[in-house]
Amino acid sequence: MLTAIEKKAIDHEIELVPYKKASVIEALKIVQQHRGWISDESIEAIADYLEISPAEVDSVATFYNLIFRKPVGRHIILLCDSISCYVMGYRLLHKALEEKLHIRMGQTSEDNRFTLLPNVCLGCCDHAPALMIDKDLYRDVEPALLDDILKKYT
Incomplete structure (x- = not known):
């Protein structure tokens, strides 16, 4: 209802x-x-x-990939997997996110804080790799930046 x-x-x-x-x-x-x-x-x-x-x-x-048909975390991480992001470091970023969050792509962290999802393009190929958390876009992301980025989201 x-x-x-x-x-x-x-x-x-x-x-x-x-x-x-x-x-x-x-x-x-x-x-x-x-x-x-x-x-x-x-x-x-x-x-x-x-x-x-x-x-x-x-x-x-x-x-639509942003309509969620199963429960998701409080914060949605969309990791761009376009060819530009892939060439510019997607694999390292993907691996680092999975290790830091202790989840795989498509899963939600045990504390329900984050859900990690692939996204075909975030529209910033000139600043790859990129990810988006909720409505916040991060460009030129390196694994070393992830701790500072993730701590913004409680």
Whole structure:
């Protein structure tokens, strides 16, 4: 079931589009912002509210890599694995992150602090390698910088 706050935010998005179902992406983002991820129950609640099928909502949710269909940590680390980042040190950065966080790509740290995910491109090929934590972009990242970067996120 959607909360009153979620419904109000979704109603605002519905007003901006010609068809109710055109707000499905925004509805997913709103619910995820409040709950941290999109459960099967959230899919059904959104579908019911937008008067579309759960399959339609799920197809959108599973298409976008920043809609999370399982629980994630408090902070999402997106590690760019584009060719530029790969050539400029991705492998070392990837290995260092996994060692520091004691997780593998796609996993969440035991303390639920971080989830490490690949990202196809963060758009800063001229400053590779790059990673993003939540909405903060880090460019020219070297493994030696990781401790200072990670300690910002509690």
